[in-house]
Amino acid sequence: MTVLAGIDAGTQSIKVLVYDADRREVLDSASAPLDLISGEDGSREQHPSDWVHAMEACFDRFDPGLRARIAALSVSGQQHGFVPLDAAGRVLAPAKLWNDTSTTAECSRIMDALGGATKTIASAGNPILAGYTASKLPWTKAHRPDAYAKLATILLPHDYLNFVLTGELWMEHGDASGTGWLDVRTRTWSPDLLRATDADRDLGDCLPPLVAHDTLFDIAPASAARLGLPTTAKVAVGGGDNMMAAIGTGCVGEGRLSMSLGTSGTLFAHASRPIVSDDGDWAAFCSSTGGWLPLICTMNCTVVTEQVARLFGFSTREGDAHIHATPPGAQGLTMLPFLGGERTPDLPLGKGVLAGLDPHNMSPAHLYRAAMEGATYALRYGFDAFVAAGMRFERIVLTGGGANSAAWRQMVADVFDLPVDVPRQAEGAAFGAALQALWALERSQGSDATIESLVGAHVTTDARQACTPDPARAEAYRAPYRRYLQHLEAVMPLFRPGSP
Ligand SMILES: Nc1ncnc2c1ncn2[C@@H]1O[C@H](COP(=O)(O)OP(=O)(O)O)[C@@H](O)[C@H]1O
Numbered sequence: 001m002t003v004l005a006g007i008d009a010g011t012q013s014i015k016v017l018v019y020d021a022d023r024r025e026v027l028d029s030a031s032a033p034l035d036l037i038s039g040e041d042g043s044r045e046q047h048p049s050d051w052v053h054a055m056e057a058c059f060d061r062f063d064p065g066l067r068a069r070i071a072a073l074s075v076s077g078q079q080h081g082f083v084p085l086d087a088a089g090r091v092l093a094p095a096k097l098w099n100d101t102s103t104t105a106e107c108s109r110i111m112d113a114l115g116g117a118t119k120t121i122a123s124a125g126n127p128i129l130a131g132y133t134a135s136k137l138p139w140t141k142a143h144r145p146d147a148y149a150k151l152a153t154i155l156l157p158h159d160y161l162n163f164v165l166t167g168e169l170w171m172e173h174g175d176a177s178g179t180g181w182l183d184v185r186t187r188t189w190s191p192d193l194l195r196a197t198d199a200d201r202d203l204g205d206c207l208p209p210l211v212a213h214d215t216l217f218d219i220a221p222a223s224a225a226r227l228g229l230p231t232t233a234k235v236a237v238g239g240g241d242n243m244m245a246a247i248g249t250g251c252v253g254e255g256r257l258s259m260s261l262g263t264s265g266t267l268f269a270h271a272s273r274p275i276v277s278d279d280g281d282w283a284a285f286c287s288s289t290g291g292w293l294p295l296i297c298t299m300n301c302t303v304v305t306e307q308v309a310r311l312f313g314f315s316t317r318e319g320d321a322h323i324h325a326t327p328p329g330a331q332g333l334t335m336l337p338f339l340g341g342e343r344t345p346d347l348p349l350g351k352g353v354l355a356g357l358d359p360h361n362m363s364p365a366h367l368y369r370a371a372m373e374g375a376t377y378a379l380r381y382g383f384d385a386f387v388a389a390g391m392r393f394e395r396i397v398l399t400g401g402g403a404n405s406a407a408w409r410q411m412v413a414d415v416f417d418l419p420v421d422v423p424r425q426a427e428g429a430a431f432g433a434a435l436q437a438l439w440a441l442e443r444s445q446g447s448d449a450t451i452e453s454l455v456g457a458h459v460t461t462d463a464r465q466a467c468t469p470d471p472a473r474a475e476a477y478r479a480p481y482r483r484y485l486q487h488l489e490a491v492m493p494l495f496r497p498g499s500p
Pocket residue numbers: 009010011012013261262263264302303305306316317319399400401402403404405408
């Protein structure tokens with residue numbers, strides 16, 4: 001029996017699932033919440049030690065007999081977080097996260113040093129947007145000089161958990177591409193980007209080696225003992241949560257499109273070559289399976305529905321009733337959901353906007369609908385850029401916490417006018433991590449299984465949750481979506497740097 005563990009270090013919680021690959025069954029799963037340290041300057045941070053404690057708390061909940069059967073594991077993590085370590089491997093400061101917009105000025109400075117956004121994209125494939133790791137380095141230099149002085153290694157959140165598990169330092173190409181320092185066309189660090197980020201030192205010395213996606217490491221004996229795992233357990237390279245969700249939702253072949261409704265909203269497609277947007281309309285990331293993963297990320301997804309629900313004292317689970325009680329378009333109410341600044345469109349200093357309030361739509365239900373529609377339209381805006389570039393998709397595979405909502409699943413089908421599938425394993429990123437561990441383990445044992453064949457055998461969809469677009473509702477969403485775009489166009493200048 002081959003038993004794997006998949007660990008997903010998301011923004012709001014750590015989730016772990018244990019998967020029996022022979023019976024194709026999740027044997028157990030656990031999650032532990034994480035706190036976010038938020039500042040009014042847009043900073044969003046977490047203590048890496050909290051990730052470790054949450055991961056341990058999850059394993060503690062599993063039966064010791066089950067833990068003892070885990071042959072391999074893999075870690076998925078929220079992308080872009082900056083984990084600074086000293087030469088002894090100690091964390092020097094809280095990790096600045098993917099949704100931290102306090103480094104907006106540093107993003108501009110890095111791109112200015114390269115001659116602007118277009119030249120930055122020409123250098124390495126991506127602009128340096130708020131949230132990407134690169135801008136957190138000059139911010140640390142300016143605001144945490146002690147940490148900068150002692151900085152020896154930079155890791156991403158999932159790399160840090162890998163370091164805790166194995167005592168080894170590495171990065172893999174998927175999550176590394178979210179630093180902004182990786183030239184995604186050559187899959188090597190870009191000397192231009194590293195120099196533009198910090199002209200005073202060779203940042204390449206702080207970056208661990210990049211390893212191939214099917215590498216396996218030994219678990220450190222102390223970690224095995226702490227988690228109750230066998231000392232023979234292997235640790236696969238892992239990846240960013242979107243890269244792992246790509247595996248867990250079957251997005252490993254051309255033409256596949258997956259969407260995650262989590263703290264962030266993401267939309268990503270598989271590509272067998274780098275797909276760079278000259279205008280930076282999407283993130284040209286690498287996948288964690290040897291390919292590429294053009295991706296759209298919105299910073300405000302379930303975080304918005306959750307805040308509106310909390311404001312009116314109901315749970316997101318109860319929110320579906322409010323969606324059913326209101327018509328598409330929320331009777332003219334539009335929400336631009338940029339509560340924490342936004343990446344798509346690039347408005348890190350953006351704020352939420354409610355437009356079109358009138359006596360008929362000023363109700364908790366309309367506001368909840370406007371929040372869900374706003375979060376969905378924001379992803380549709382990114383999708384339109386994919387389509388304008390010639391990408392074509394026939395279906396969407398949905399994952400993330402928001403996919404638990406039947407109303408949201410149907411809204412996605414109607415707004416995108418595409419059928420929606422939902423995998424049986426709802427935790428796409430954690431499941432993808434377990435599958436990556438299985439793949440690397442099988443390859444280490446001589447198998448020539450491809451990720452496509454493995455995913456084909458293990459990722460199945462739940463017919464009860466599938467949705468097809470309803471023509472009338474798809475039509476009913478067209479004008480409200482146009483209205484969303486008009487409001488967006490109108491307010492964008494207000495949120496540009498330098499505006500009052
Ligand atoms: N039934 C539901 N309806 C709407 N949102 C939901 C529902 N169930 C969970 N969520 C939302 O899913 C989010 C958690 O999703 P998840 O993908 O685990 O996030 P992350 O990986 O960013 O931590 C929470 O914000 C929660 O509000």
